[in-house]
Amino acid sequence: MRQIVLDTETTGLSAEAGDRIIEIGCVELVSRKLTGNNRHFYLNPERDSHEDALKVHGISNEFLRDKPKFAAIADELVEYLAGAEIIIHNAAFDVAFLDKELDLLGKPGFTSFVGRITDTLAMAKEMYPGKRNSLDALCDRLGVDNSSRTLHGALLDAELLADVYINLTRGQEALLIDVDAADAIGAITTRVDLRQFTxxxxxxxxxxxxxxxEVLKLLDKASGGKTLWRQDRARPVA
Structure with missing residues (x-):
């Protein structure tokens, strides 16, 4: 399935209280690889950002004055995201804002046109219970370089989250063997008859x-219950 890593920046914390989206960043993955087919929008929210929000994203009200409103990019965004798996950190927050923006235009909710939503915060809490699981904390834990992240930005955060997601779900991938490489190794390996040894x-x-x-449990969670080790053990011996 095509995957889109998505992040938003907003004027504040509550869509229901009237806060709006000011930035959307989207990064596309196909077969778990970056394609470069990304989307990035700055939006005029038709209101000022709260002071605390400005400290987080640093996007001034003046900068957004001449940017398009959400209505101008809504159709392009829906078409771009349609049918994809959407990967979001703390998905409930971003989806609430997207739902509100769509509702103001009389459009169906966010989940009506995407394939499914994966929340990396929920994934991280299951894999690292009791630990800090913010995006910065996960970058540090998983070796993702976030040195350029002095302020929050939707596109930068989506790019970082794409790396974090690939690392969070890498366990199953590490078990796969390149058949061609294995054949090449076998061609130069000296065979030893182990029957001579006890x-x-x-x-x-x-x-x-x-x-x-415990490792298998983590792999189960990351792979959606498709751990190859368990499948192989469950097969009857011929």
Missing amino acids: LPVLLASDQETAAHE
């Missing part, structure tokens, strides 16, 4: 078994 059987300790199970 090989001891070392069983996993209870602690090692428990640690292994």
Whole structure:
């Protein structure tokens, strides 16, 4: 499925209280790879940002005065996002604002035209319970360079979140083997008849078994229950 990593910046914290979207950033992934087919909009919210919001995003009210209103880009945005899996950090916040903007135009809600929504904050809380799971914290934990992020920006944050998402879901991918590479290695490997050796059987300790199970649980969550290890073990032996 085509995936779009999305982030917004807003005039404040409450769509229901009248706050509006001022910036939307979208980054496209196909087969888990960046395509460069991104979208970025600055929007005139028809109101000023709250002082606390200005400290977060740094986008001045004056800068937004001549930018298009949401109505001018709504159809382009809907067409771009249609049918895709949308990846958002703290999805409830952004979706509430997008729903409000669409509702003001008499359009159906956000979930009516996208394929599904994946919340990376919810994913991170399951994988790292009890730890800080902000975007900055996840960048630090997963080795994603966020040194250019002095203020929040929708496109920059979407680009960082794309890297974070790929790292969060990388566990299953790491188990895949390149068949061509394996064949090439086999071509230069000297075969040894192991029947001449007595090989001891070392069983996993209870602690090692428990640690292994915890890793499988993380892979289950990241892969939606499609862990290859479990599928292989469940198959009957011929």
